[in-house]
Amino acid sequence: ETGVTQTPRHLVMGMTNKKSLKCEQHLGHNAMYWYKQSAKKPLELMFVYSLEERVENNSVPSRFSPECPNSSHLFLHLHTLQPEDSALYLCASSQDKGSYEQYFGPGTRLTVT
Amino acid sequence: AQSVAQPEDQVNVAEGNPLTVKCTYSVSGNPYLFWYVQYPNRGLQFLLKYITGDNLVKGSYGFEAEFNKSQTSFHLKKPSALVSDSALYFCAVRAGGSQGNLIFGKGTKLSVKP
Numbered sequence: 001e002t003g004v005t006q007t008p009r010h011l012v013m014g015m016t017n018k019k020s021l022k023c024e025q026h027l028g029h030n031a032m033y034w035y036k037q038s039a040k041k042p043l044e045l046m047f048v049y050s051l052e053e054r055v056e057n058n059s060v061p062s063r064f065s066p067e068c069p070n071s072s073h074l075f076l077h078l079h080t081l082q083p084e085d086s087a088l089y090l091c092a093s094s095q096d097k098g099s100y101e102q103y104f105g106p107g108t109r110l111t112v113t
Numbered sequence: 114a115q116s117v118a119q120p121e122d123q124v125n126v127a128e129g130n131p132l133t134v135k136c137t138y139s140v141s142g143n144p145y146l147f148w149y150v151q152y153p154n155r156g157l158q159f160l161l162k163y164i165t166g167d168n169l170v171k172g173s174y175g176f177e178a179e180f181n182k183s184q185t186s187f188h189l190k191k192p193s194a195l196v197s198d199s200a201l202y203f204c205a206v207r208a209g210g211s212q213g214n215l216i217f218g219k220g221t222k223l224s225v226k227p
Contacts, residue, residue, distance in 0.1 A: 002156060002158065004156065005199050006156075010214040036140070036222070040122065040216045040219055040220075041219055042117070042216070042218055042219045042220075042227065043157075043203065044134070045214050045216075048214065056214065081208075090156055091156075092157075100145070100147070100164065100207075101159045101162070102156040102157075102159070102215065104149075104156030104158070105156045105157050106156045107156055
């Protein structure tokens with residue numbers, strides 16, 4: 001295990017639902033990340049938090065809303081998603097934003113119907 | 114623009130044979146290069162990195178990678194493949210210097226057959 005946990009592991013939601021993905025890191029890291037992984041495409045960085053402050057938002061649609069209440073927890077709130085948002089959503093953490101190594105959680109497999 | 118290319122969607126190797134997973138990059142300035150591996154139903158795991166120094170970098174599980182500046186490549190290698198090496202491998206480059214974000218390739222699926 002990498003010390004980064006994600007819940008739920010699988011999620012099926014309709015386009016009108018509201019749901020949240022949760023990430024928790026037990027490593028004492030200061031930076032946390034959300035990535036989107038789609039088949040045969042590069043990982044897409046969505047958001048970066050450093051010391052609980054959002055430092056990156058890579059042109060992500062507003063139907064994705066991140067929240068970082070403390071340095072150990074990261075949420076991704078979802079509402080009115082589209083079928084093309086179906087993907088594996090990965091959370092990662094690193095000691096600091098400039099650290100070389102990132103530690104990834106197992107991901108949440110999201111299916112939007 | 115910074116980018117990473119993994120030209121092969123899949124690499125098939127027989128167990129015991131050497132393996133190579135290719136990666137080329139485009140980055141301004143000195144590159145910071147990484148390899149990550151993703152096993153089924155797991156997140157990505159760090160394998161190795163090149164920051165500076167020796168062009169041959171050794172990492173976890175017997176993997177190594179060779180930095181070639183003239184060819185802008187960072188191919189992942191292992192002398193003798195194991196069935197358990199079967200996984201998805203991602204090459205990444207750090208964009209924008211030491212504080213930049215990681216830019217990942219699309220991944221290469223490695224399949225090692227007995």
